[in-house]
Amino acid sequence: MLWTLITWVVLGLIAGAVARLLVPGPDPMSIPATILLGVVGSFVGGFLGYVLFDRDFGEGALQPSGVIGSILGAIVVLLVWRAVGGRRHALRR
Numbered sequence: 001m002l003w004t005l006i007t008w009v010v011l012g013l014i015a016g017a018v019a020r021l022l023v024p025g026p027d028p029m030s031i032p033a034t035i036l037l038g039v040v041g042s043f044v045g046g047f048l049g050y051v052l053f054d055r056d057f058g059e060g061a062l063q064p065s066g067v068i069g070s071i072l073g074a075i076v077v078l079l080v081w082r083a084v085g086g087r088r089h090a091l092r093r
Contacts, residue, residue, distance in 0.1 A: 011070060012038030015045075019074035027078070037081075041074025042066075048073065 013031070016038030020027050029037065049069045 008039055008042070009035055011042060011067065012036070014038065015041050015067070015070040015074040018071050019078050022071075023075055023078050023082075025082070027082075037077060038070065038074050041072075041077045042070040043073070044077055045069030045071070045073025048076075 012035040016029075016034035016036070019037065019041060020029070020034060046066070046069060049065070
């Protein structure tokens with residue numbers, strides 16, 4: 001159980017950091033927020049991978065395709081976060 005949580009945190013940090021590097025623009029996030037971005041992105045990427053390619057957790061949790069899916073999911077979450085955050089800032093003005 002502990003190794004699973006550690007794996008989620010490390011993979012979340014990697015996926016969140018790579019997503020922030022690949023999407024241009026400023027993202028003032030702390031390290032815990034980057035980890036959360038990566039973990040949520042992993043769930044989104046895993047869900048999309050299951051829906052599109054019919055792959056699930058029973059075929060192995062830590063695969064190269066899973067890491068790539070986590071990064072892609074984190075990019076999607078980051079873009080959605082920016083879209084929602086951008087509207088929020090526009091309403092405050």
